[in-house]
Amino acid sequence: MADNQSVLTVSIVTPDGKVYxxxxxxxxxxxxxxxxxxxxxHVPVIASLAVDEARxxxxxxxxxxxxxNGGFIEFSDNVATIVADSAEKQGDIDVTRAEGARKRAEERIRKAKEAQDSDSMRRAEVALRRAINRINVANK
Structure with missing residues (x-):
């Protein structure tokens, strides 16, 4: 990466500190x-992020x-800053813990369906997406 015009700096931060x-x-x-x-x-941009991976x-x-896991990205002057609710590098993900979170979220979804509790259902669905995201990134 030769000069400053041909690279961009990426910073990923969470409430717990800098992740990348x-x-x-x-x-x-x-x-x-x-x-x-x-x-x-790239032209300057600000966008809300989905629960997914950053590559x-x-x-x-x-x-x-x-x-x-959610948040937003801001890009200008070849600096990309991602401010996320939470984030983990691939090598830092504890797959066993993520699998446990997935199972707990699935159980919460089942209980919320039975109780017809839409608020609990939405929270459990977000927890499930986050757990699946972590598992998918860890297994690549």
Whole structure:
């Protein structure tokens, strides 16, 4: 990555602190309206993020994958900042814990359906999406 105009800096932060900080030539995230690829010199953008992964292409052709659970992205002047509710790098995800969270969320969904409790159902569905996202990123 030769000059500052051909790279972008990516920073992913959560209420618990910085999860990722690095430079890349391509960042791909999923917004609430679809997938967004950002390369150096992209037009400024602010977007809400879906529960999904952020993919950061590395110089060697591989990529860093980070499970991002909501939040938003702001990009300008070749700096992308993701502010997420929570985020974990692929290697930091405890799959056993994520599987447990998935099972608990599925049980909460079952109970909310029986009780016809739409608020509990929505919260449980979000918890399930987050658990599945973590499992998917960890297993790539």
């Amino acid at each position: 900080d690095g430079q890349t030539s391509l960042l791909v995230v999923k917004t609430t309206t679809g997938e967004l690829g950002i390369m150096p010199n 950061v292409l590395r110089d060697d052709g591989n990529k860093n994958e980070i499970a991002v």
